[in-house]
Amino acid sequence: MQIPPWPSAGEREADLLRMVLESPQWGGFHPFVAEFEQSFAAYQHARFGISAMNGSVTLELALEILGIGPGDEVIVPAISFITTATAVSRAGATPVFVDIEADSYNIDPRRVREAITPQTKAVIPVHFGGVLCDLQALLELCREHDLVLLEDAAHAHGSEYEGKRAGSFGLAASFSFQNGKVLTAGEGGMLVTSDESFAARARSIANCGRLPGRSYSEHHELGTNFRLSGMHAAVLLAQFEKLPEEIQIREENLRIFKELTADLKEIVWQCRLPGQTQNSNYLVTGRLIGSARDEFCRGLHAAGIPVTPFYPHTLYRNPVYAREKCRVMPCPVAETRIQDSFWIGHRAFLAPEETIREIARQVRVAVTCSRVSIPS
Numbered sequence: 575m576q577i578p579p580w581p582s583a584g585e586r587e588a589d590l591l592r593m594v595l596e597s598p599q600w601g602g603f604h605p606f607v608a609e610f611e612q613s614f615a616a617y618q619h620a621r622f623g624i625s626a627m628n629g630s631v632t633l634e635l636a637l638e639i640l641g642i643g644p645g646d647e648v649i650v651p652a653i654s655f656i657t658t659a660t661a662v663s664r665a666g667a668t669p670v671f672v673d674i675e676a677d678s679y680n681i682d683p684r685r686v687r688e689a690i691t692p693q694t695k696a697v698i699p700v701h702f703g704g705v706l707c708d709l710q711a712l713l714e715l716c717r718e719h720d721l722v723l724l725e726d727a728a729h730a731h732g733s734e735y736e737g738k739r740a741g742s743f744g745l746a747a748s749f750s751f752q753n754g755k756v757l758t759a760g761e762g763g764m765l766v767t768s769d770e771s772f773a774a775r776a777r778s779i780a781n782c783g784r785l786p787g788r789s790y791s792e793h794h795e796l797g798t799n800f801r802l803s804g805m806h807a808a809v810l811l812a813q814f815e816k817l818p819e820e821i822q823i824r825e826e827n828l829r830i831f832k833e834l835t836a837d838l839k840e841i842v843w844q845c846r847l848p849g850q851t852q853n854s855n856y857l858v859t860g861r862l863i864g865s866a867r868d869e870f871c872r873g874l875h876a877a878g879i880p881v882t883p884f885y886p887h888t889l890y891r892n893p894v895y896a897r898e899k900c901r902v903m904p905c906p907v908a909e910t911r912i913q914d915s916f917w918i919g920h921r922a923f924l925a926p927e928e929t930i931r932e933i934a935r936q937v938r939v940a941v942t943c944s945r946v947s948i949p950s
């Protein structure tokens with residue numbers, strides 16, 4: 575099967591990297607860093623972009639700017655990568671884990687409402703796999719209760735709802751360019767925002783408290799160094815040139831793939847809101863009914879398809895939260911999805927059409943082979 579490797583680089587990455595290597599500035603002050611920040615923020619429909627070493631420190635930076643700390647609560651989904659929650663804990667605040675929606679895998683606004691207390695300061699929804707959360711409902715809730723909406727958009731490069739991109743809904747949004755993401759330099763992150771004072775503080779804290787136009791040796795904020803390097807920006811600029819086309823290829827291949835597998839009643843694919851006009855398709859997620867998930871995944875894996883049997887547990891079941899303070903709302907949906915779900919990595923859907931047809935065939939075979947026999 576011709577599934578392309580990921581990440582993958584060509585001459586353009588090498589050329590831009592060489593330009594950095596041949597310059598006297600390999601670090602965060604290379605002009606490629608500012609160029610990438612401006613281009614990517616604009617692509618996500620935000621006014622400002624502040625890059626950083628990864629998409630975990632960007633979450634921590636955002637919480638610091640919001641002044642969130644001890645005594646505060648921040649609502650997060652029960653299903654995500656760990657740093658969505660640990661960013662809150664590292665700020666000294668308490669993450670409150672709430673359940674996800676059964677079909678979108680995203681935080682359930684009804685469950686968010688039930689979790690709000692006078693201590694709640696913010697909500698961090700995650701656009702799981704690139705599928706946008708119910709932002710209308712979340713924004714309404716946040717307005718009603720005076721909460722900040724901070725999007726964890728680590729999966730959602732290019733995802734858009736009615737023409738408006740991920741990262742332009744909340745006060746700020748955090749993106750990741752880690753190795754597996756649809757836009758990557760191995761590591762990297764960016765906070766995007768359209769709030770000028772938020773952006774100025776983020777830029778200053780991430781750059782040792784410096785201020786634009788002031789001396790390099792003057793430090794005005796209790797900042798640190800989160801800067802992305804010029805070498806990372808070179809790779810990201812080259813990868814970014816390919817992103818819009820890769821998104822289109824994945825969208826079209828998924829349309830074909832879903833048509834070919836539409837009759838398989840054993841699989842329920844993650845669904846997006848009808849208004850979602852573009853999806854990064856970072857993780858193509860689904861769940862199985864009446865089939866053994868692990869056997870199904872073993873079958874696909876043996877056929878060379880990049881499949882993962884979902885997260886092994888909800889966030890609050892990580893050992894760190896046996897120790898760290900947190901509040902856990904009932905999460906029956908998330909606990910079920912842990913058992914029955916899987917995802918296929920985005921690189922599978924960059925394959926040529928004949929491979930997409932072969933992936934659909936292999937999915938059919940794996941479903942058939944993993945059917946659970948119901949004892950009569």
Ligand SMILES: Cc1ncc(COP(=O)(O)O)c(C=O)c1O
Nearest residue numbers: 628629630655657728750751752
């Ligand atoms: C939802 C989510 N949030 C945050 C992160 C953290 O990003 P990074 O790995 O760049 O620190 C990730 C990355 O894997 C993620 O998937």
